[in-house]
Amino acid sequence: MGVTRQWLPVVIMMGSCAVAQADRITLTNGRHVDGLVESESRDHVALRVEGGVMQVARRRIKAVRYSRPAEAAHIEQLWKRRYFLNDAYVPPGMTALADRLRTLQTARTRAAQALRSLESAAQQERDLRRERNRLTGALGAASKRLGTMDPKQDVHAYNTRVSEINQLRAEATLKQDALQALPELKRGWRNLITRYMTSLDLLRTDTAARHSGAGEGRREVQTFLNQMLVEIAHMVDEFKTSSAVTARDRSGHTIAVQINGATLGRFVVDTGAAIITMSQAFAKRAGVTWDAEQNTIDLVLANGDPVQGVAVVLDEVAVGSVKARGVAAVVLKQAPDEGIDGLLGMSFLGRFQFSMNPGSGHLTFTQFDPGD
Secondary structure (H helix, E strand, O other): OOOOOOOOOOOOOOOOOOOOOOEEEEEOOOOEEEEEEEEEOOOEEEEEEOOEEEEEEHHHEEEEEOOOHHHHHHHHHHHHHHOOOOOOOOOOOOHHHHHHHHHHHHHHHHHHHHHHHHHHHHHHHHHHHHHHHHHHHHHHHHHHHHHOOOOOOOHHHHHHHHHHHHHHHHHHHHHHHHHHHHHHHHHHHHHHHHHHHHHHHHHHHHHHHHHHHHOOOOHHHHHHHHHHHHHHHHHHOOEEEEEEEOEEEOOEEEEEEEEOOOEEEEEEEOOOOOOEEEEHHHHHHOOOOOOOOOOEEEEEOOOOOEEEEEEEEEEEEEEOOEEEEEEEEEEEOOOOEOOEOEEEOHHHHOOOEEEEEOOOOEEEEEEEOOOO
C-alpha cells in the first residue's frame, strides 16, 4: 500500500530560520517517533529515521502526522549530507570509495587508542620495573630464609616457604615478560598511527582526483564527493606539522629541549637511541626525581660500552611547539659530551612522524592530535 499523506496546516519559515517538520508517529503509549514514512501496509508503517528504517506495528500506532513535500525533501537533503556513507545514499560507482572512508574511520579510532597507549606506556614501564624489582628482592630474601631451614624439623613450614618462592618467581617472570613485550607493543602502536596517516593521504589524493575528473557530471556524485572531501579534511586537520632548527657541532645535530615545562637543555638528536637519556646534573636542575634502588636499568651506549642508569618518566618534553607527556627517560651519571645535557631518543621522537634535513638542520614533526 502506498503512502497517502494527510496534509496539516504547517507553516514553513523560509531563510535561516527554516524549521522542517518530519513525519510523526504517535504511539498508543503516548510517545512519538519522528522520521520519514517510507511505506505503509495494513499491519505496519516503515519509518526511516536518520539513515535507518524501523517497522512500527499498526496496533501500536495511535496517529500518523505527515510532513509537507518541501519539508520531507529538506530533511532528506540533511540526512544525505549527514549520513552520506549510508548505503542508501552512496551513488552508483562510489561504493569502493565509501568503503575506504569507512575503513579509514575505523583506523582513526584505532590510531587514537594507540596514541593513548603510547602516552601511558612510560608510566606502565616504570610501574612494571618497580614491581619486578620488588618481587626480585622479596624472592632473594625468601630464598635466604629457605637456606637456613631444615626440612626434617618442620616439613610443613619448609613446603610453605617453597610455595612462596615459586609464587614470587612466577609473578616476577610475568612482570619481566610484560617489560620485554613493551618495546614491540610500542612499535605496533606507532605503526598503527603511521599506516593511518599514509592511508588518509592516499584517500585524499584519490578523492580529489575523482572530484576534479567528475566535471559537470551527476549532481549526486558531486555532492557525495564534496562530503567525502569535507570529512577527509576534518581528519587531516588532526595532524599538526611544525619544525625546529638544530645546530651542527662535533656531537652531532643538537637542539634545545624543554623538560617538565621549565628547564632547557642541549640534547643531541639521536634516532638510534631507544630512549631519552640525560645527565644527573641536568636531571636535578629539571626537578626530576628518581629511585636508584627500584628503577635501575642497563643500557649499551653507541660506542658499545655498557652503562647503568635509572629509569624515570618525564611529565613533559617539548621541542619548540611540539610536546609530549609521560615520556620515558634514563638518568645517567655523566653527560654524553661536554656542553651536552643528554640524547633526544625515540621515546620522544617515536611519538611523531618526523624527518631531518641534514642540509638545513630542520627537524620536522607531524603530530597526530585527535579531537574528543
